[in-house]
Amino acid sequence: MRLAKQTILRLFQYREFLILAKSIGIKNVYSDTLAEALGSSATQVRKDFSLFGITGNKRAGYQLDDLLSQLNELLGKNEKQKVIIAGAGNLAKALMQYEGFKKEGIEIVALFDNDPVKCDPQNDPPILPIEDLYNFVSEKQVELGVIAVPYYVAQQILDLMIVAGIKGVLNFAPIYLKAPKDFFINDMNLRLELETVAYLIKTRTKAGVHKESS
Amino acid sequence: MRLAKQTILRLFQYREFLILAKSIGIKNVYSDTLAEALGSSATQVRKDFSLFGITGNKRAGYQLDDLLSQLNELLGKNEKQKVIIAGAGNLAKALMQYEGFKKEGIEIVALFDNDPVKCDPQNDPPILPIEDLYNFVSEKQVELGVIAVPYYVAQQILDLMIVAGIKGVLNFAPIYLKAPKDFFINDMNLRLELETVAYLIKTRTKAGVHKESS
Numbered sequence: 042m043r044l045a046k047q048t049i050l051r052l053f054q055y056r057e058f059l060i061l062a063k064s065i066g067i068k069n070v071y072s073d074t075l076a077e078a079l080g081s082s083a084t085q086v087r088k089d090f091s092l093f094g095i096t097g098n099k100r101a102g103y104q105l106d107d108l109l110s111q112l113n114e115l116l117g118k119n120e121k122q123k124v125i126i127a128g129a130g131n132l133a134k135a136l137m138q139y140e141g142f143k144k145e146g147i148e149i150v151a152l153f154d155n156d157p158v159k160c161d162p163q164n165d166p167p168i169l170p171i172e173d174l175y176n177f178v179s180e181k182q183v184e185l186g187v188i189a190v191p192y193y194v195a196q197q198i199l200d201l202m203i204v205a206g207i208k209g210v211l212n213f214a215p216i217y218l219k220a221p222k223d224f225f226i227n228d229m230n231l232r233l234e235l236e237t238v239a240y241l242i243k244t245r246t247k248a249g250v251h252k253e254s255s
Numbered sequence: 256m257r258l259a260k261q262t263i264l265r266l267f268q269y270r271e272f273l274i275l276a277k278s279i280g281i282k283n284v285y286s287d288t289l290a291e292a293l294g295s296s297a298t299q300v301r302k303d304f305s306l307f308g309i310t311g312n313k314r315a316g317y318q319l320d321d322l323l324s325q326l327n328e329l330l331g332k333n334e335k336q337k338v339i340i341a342g343a344g345n346l347a348k349a350l351m352q353y354e355g356f357k358k359e360g361i362e363i364v365a366l367f368d369n370d371p372v373k374c375d376p377q378n379d380p381p382i383l384p385i386e387d388l389y390n391f392v393s394e395k396q397v398e399l400g401v402i403a404v405p406y407y408v409a410q411q412i413l414d415l416m417i418v419a420g421i422k423g424v425l426n427f428a429p430i431y432l433k434a435p436k437d438f439f440i441n442d443m444n445l446r447l448e449l450e451t452v453a454y455l456i457k458t459r460t461k462a463g464v465h466k467e468s469s
Binding site: 046049050053054057078079080116117122124130131132134135136137138146147184185187208209210211215217223225227229230231232233234235236237238239240241242243245 | 264267268271292293294338346348350360361398423425431433441443444445448449451454455457459
C-alpha cells in the first residue's frame with residue numbers, strides 16, 4: 042500500500058514551506074496559509090494531514106514545530122539517500138546543480154557513462170564507466186537511480202540497475218520502460234511536458250473545440 | 256474547457272508509437288497493442304480515442320494511417336510552435352539537446368540570461384540579455400516559455416513573460432508561481448520528483464506503515 046505520488050509531492054512542498062516559515066519566526070500556521078502559498082486548497086491541506094493523524098486547532102492552526110517534526114519523521118528526512126545517475130550529459134549536470142539537491146538528504150554518489158572522454162574517477166562525485174555500475178551499486182547498496190541516457194539504451198541500463206539492486210528510478214528517457222511490479226519508475230518526459238503546454242496554449246485560442254475529460 | 260493534462264500526454268505518446276509502428280510496416284493497430292507498448296490499459300486507450308469520436312473495429316483494430324492523421328489534426332503537429340527559454344544554464348543545454356525536440360514541431364527561438372558571459376547573440380538560437388526578452392517575445396509573437404532560472408528570480412521572469420505575451424510555461428523553478436487564471440503553468444520540480452521515488456523506496460521496505468490515499 043502506498044501513498045499516491047501527488048500526495049507525497051504535496052507533503053514535500055508543505056515541509057519546504059514550513060522550513061521557510063520557521064526561518065522567519067512563524068510559530069503557528071493555518072491550512073489557509075499553506076494552501077495560498079502552494080496554490081492548493083485548505084480542504085486539501087487538512088485532508089492530507091489528517092491521513093497521518095495530524096490535526097490542527099481551529100483558532101491556532103497547526104503548531105509549526107510539531108507539524109515539521111511529524112513531516113520529517115514521515116518523510117524520513119534524516120536518512121541520507123544515495124543516488125546514482127546513468128548518463129553524464131547536460132541533464133546530469135543540471136541535476137547536480139539543481140538548487141537544494143545537495144542539502145536535502147539526497148546525495149549523488151556517482152555518475153556513469155559509456156563515453157571514456159566523459160569518465161573521471163577523480164571527480165566528486167566520480168564519473169565511472171558503465172561497466173562499473175553493477176559493482177558500485179551492489180557494494181555501496183545504492184537503491185535510487187536516475188536514467189539520463191539516450192532512449193535506445195535506457196531499457197538496457199534499467200535492467201542493469203535492477204540486477205545491481207536499484208529499487209526505483211527517475212527516468213528522463215522518453216520511452217516506456219519495463220520493470221518488475223515492485224520497482225518504481227517516475228517518468229519525466231520533458232518534451233511531452235513542453236508539448237502539452239504548447240497544445241493547451243493552442244487550443245485555448247480555439248474555444249469550444251474539445252470536450253472536457255478527466 | 257480543456258482536456259486533462261494526463262490525457263494529452265497519452266495522446267502524444269500514442270502518436271509517437273504510431274509513427275514508429277508505421278515505420279516498420281504496420282497497417283492496423285489494436286488497443287491492446289497500444290496499451291502494452293505504453294504501459295496503459297486497452298480500456299484507457301479506447302476511452303481516450305472515443306473522446307474524439309475515433310472508433311476502432313473489433314477485429315481489425317484501428318487503421319493506422321487514419322488514426323495517425325486524426326491525432327495529427329487533433330494535436331496540431333503541423334504548426335510549428337516557437338519557445339523561449341529563460342536561463343541559459345545546464346538545464347537549458349539539456350533541453351536543447353533533448354532527443355526529438357527539434358524535429359517535433361517545437362522550435363527554441365532564443366535563450367535569455369542575465370549573465371553577460373553567457374550571452375551570445377551569434378549563437379543559434381541566440382542567447383540574449385534578459386532585458387531583450389520583452390521586445391523579442393512581443394515582436395516574434397512567441398507564446399510558449401520555459402523557466403530555467405534560479406527560484407528567487409522565477410516569479411519576476413514569469414511576470415515579464417506574461418506582460419510580453421507568453422501564454423504558458425514549463426517551469427523548473429521549485430516554487431509555486433502566481434499567474435492569471437488563463438495562463439498555463441506546468442511545474443517540473445525535479446528534486447521533488449526524485450525525493451518522491453526515494454520516499455517510495457524507503458517506505459516499500461517498511462510494510463504497512465502508511466494508509467493508502469488517492
